[in-house]
Amino acid sequence: MAERPEDLNLPLSVVTRIVKDALPDGVNVSKDARAALAKAASVFVLYTTSCANNFAMKGKRKTVTGADIISAMEEMELQSFVDALSGNLAQFRTKKDAIRAKKHGGAGDAASAGDADPDSAGDADAVSASDAEAVSAGDAEAVSAGDAEMKDDGEVDLGDDETN
Secondary structure, eight states: OOSSGGGGSOOHHHHHHHHHHHSOTTOOOOHHHHHHHHHHHHHHHHHHHHHHHHHHHHTTOSEEOHHHHHHHHHHTTOHHHHHHHHHHHHHHHHHHHHHHHHHTTSOSOHHHHHHTOHHHHHHHHHHOOOBTBTTSGGGHHHHOOTTOEEOTTSOEEOOOSSOO
16 A cells, blocks of 8 residues: 555646646646646545455455446446446457457457456456546556556556465
């Protein structure tokens, strides 16, 4: 876990970049507003991660999956995010499988490459179709806290030495 509570905050520069990209040109945001947004985003990420971790623990796993994140969003009654996250997760996995198939000689098809990963098969059933933009490798820095880290397959490793 983090040594200090401040270590769990999202970097202000990342939040500033996201805010600037979301707003039209010429709109300025005060330093206090950016700090408040950064704190709110940090709390949201930590709460979502905590809820998703509860789903992983119920499944007797130590790895948070995309399906756990989506289940957490449903539990938090954020249904408007679920559809977008599900679609983005499916798109992320399709791209990942295509890259994996290409890397392994291109002889196998992308669907069989995805079947080789037992966790992804279960996620596909639970997801039904996140990144997801929110769970992409670019956002792994935002999700990472302490010993947790994002794996290549979109899962978050909680840093425990035991296997799933």
